[in-house]
Each structure stands twice: as C-alpha cells, then as structure tokens.
Amino acid sequence: MSALLPGSTIGILGGGQLGRMTAMAARSLGYRVQVMDPDPSCPARFVVDACFEGAWDDARAAADLARGSDVVTLEIEQVSLACLEAAAKFAPVRPGREMLRIIQDRILQKTWLSENGFPVGEFRPIQSETDLQNAAIALGGRLFVKSARGGYDGRSQAKIGFGESAHSGQAEVAETWKLLGERPAIAEKALDLDREISVMVARAPNGETKSFPAATNHHERQILAWSVIPSSIPASLEEKAQRLARSIADKMHLEGILAVEMFVTRDDRLLVNELAPRPHNSYHASERACVTSQFEQMVRAVCDLPLGDTSVVVPAAIVNLLGDLWLDQQPRFDQALRVPGVRLHLYEKHQPRKGRKMGHLSAVGKTPEEAVQRVLEAKDLL
C-alpha cells in the first residue's frame, strides 16, 4: 500500500464542525478536500473545494463524493452502510464498513466489546417494554436507557430510578419506553463515576498504531462541557487506558482514528463507555496540547502517512460554547479573550440553537488545572 501524498483529494462524509476542522488540517498539509452533507451551508462548506448535498442515506451523493476523491473518510457515524458501499466502488473508505456497522448500533457495539474481552459496565439489549422491566430489576433499579441508533450529546437517552420522573417503578419504565419511541435500545446500569476520560487512537492501513495521552472530560446534562489534556490520572491508569484503546483499534482493524470514551468508577474499574470512529470533541484541545492534533492525525492515518508524535507540549483545556449563549445577545468575546492563554474557535454555524455546539474556547496553562481554570474564567466573561 502506498501513501496518498499532498495534492490528493480527501472526501469526507459529513461537513459539521469535525469535518470542517479536519478539512482545515488537510488543507494545511496540501490536500484538496470535499464533503457530503445534508445541509449545503454546513460548517465545512466554507473551507472545502466542493460540497455535495446529500442525506446520510443518499448513496448516490456518496458515490459522487467518492468519484472525485482518492480516499473517503467520515466525521459522523450515522452515515448509512449503503453510502459507504457506494463510495467504496470508487475509493478506499477509511474507517471501513464493518467497523461502522458495529459502532453505529449501541447494542452491537457493547456486545462486540464484551465478547472481545474489553471491560464494559453491565448492560441489557432492549427490544420491548418487558425487556426494559426485566432490565430495571436485573440492573439494580438505576439505569441509563439509550436508543440503539442515532443518539448523541445525551439525546435519545433517558434515566430510570433517579427520581426525575413523576412515576416510579413499572410506570416509569413504561413512560421511558414510550419516550424513546418504542425502539430497540440498550439499558445500562448507572455507574458511580469517579471521572470520565477518553483516549484517541490512530491506526494507519500499514498497521502503525498510536494513542494520544488521555483527556479528562466533564459533562453537564450528559453533554461534554469541558475537557483537558493531559488528564492528571495516575501513570498506571494512563498506561492501561492507552493500551486498552490501542487494542480495540487493532482488534477492529481500524483505518483512521477512534475515540474511546471510558469511565473510571469509584471502585477503581476502567470501563469502556462508547466508541466514536472520527474526531472527538474531547480532543479539540489536542490542537494546542499535543505535537500533532487529532485532525492532522486523522489525515495522516487515512492517507497512510507516518503517524505524528502525540506527546503533550503544554497542558490545554477547551470549553464548549453552546447556542444557549447567543440567545440574549452576541457573547462578549472581547472580554473572554483578555484571559491569558485563551483562544477562540467558532464553527460558522449561522443559527444558534439551545444545546447546539457553536464553537469552543481553549486555554493553555502551566498545569492542566490552570488551563481549565483559565478557560472557565474566559467562558464566564462571555
């Protein structure tokens, strides 16, 4: 296999902020980039050579994208398998169809992890209300229920047994089943978390594999709020987490990058939460913290170039800017940018909506704690 050199064209399925930031890294390396997205004014639109309009299951648009591309990759796992098959007729698709098939269904994904010996929390596949009633008993009363397909940022998810519902017991289960559209789902025991971390790993078609230092992630209402690299976890846990991510990547024959979200429980277990075969929100700080960003690493991986050094240069943190901040008035960026070490990254989304990721602030610091403190201070000034 030979590397695709600068001057080649990379096709990306998806033109959201992740596709946009990948495209910017690819352009810096001298590649041409085109994307496919349902929204003709998607964030990547403004930084790419061409944008093909097509829904996530539009195989014809995927074929059009692939026809003029030397390699096709993706920034969202909801792209249909039919799209990947159509694209694969014209260009290598990295990551490939089989990996996406497993990852895009939470039931298949957790089952694959557990059958391959990777540590996960207790879970049950749910096909009916009865399954959910039984799972609620078997898993000890407090659980997360997640639709098998299509959720992100805590959407298509519900909790049972947290006292948030007007009902309890069987009635709450019935209500949850309805709320999630009576569709296949996965029920997970609610874990007592010490912290959440993620590890980004890259693997090139030639088999070279490299993991990044772990990020520590802080969620609010099940959406990532802020994230920092390095993670400040003990060295032995860091080593274990990176090894885990690399072995998942190898076992899946990854071609591209893969984010492995993990839970560290209060009783010191390291469990895999979920996989994302694309750039990940928790590694936006890699642009500043690491020698090589996740975006450049993805380009190198899908082009079969040597993978970049992932070591930390300086601790860096990011905080997400959700559309909520725009609802009253334009955020006070002039104030936020006064904080030392802070930078702003906006995704050119023209319509702010509650919960919509519009951009992020990043900050470097002498320590991870200082980076977090600065980025949160800057956000408060908005």
Ligand code: ADP
């Ligand atoms: P999404 O695709 O929306 O990111 P996740 O499965 O990662 O879905 O869940 C979002 C967040 O909800 C997690 O990062 C974590 O904070 C919380 N969460 C999810 N599952 C569990 C669980 N089994 N126990 C405790 N917290 C959980």
Ligand code: MG
């Ligand atoms: Mg998640």
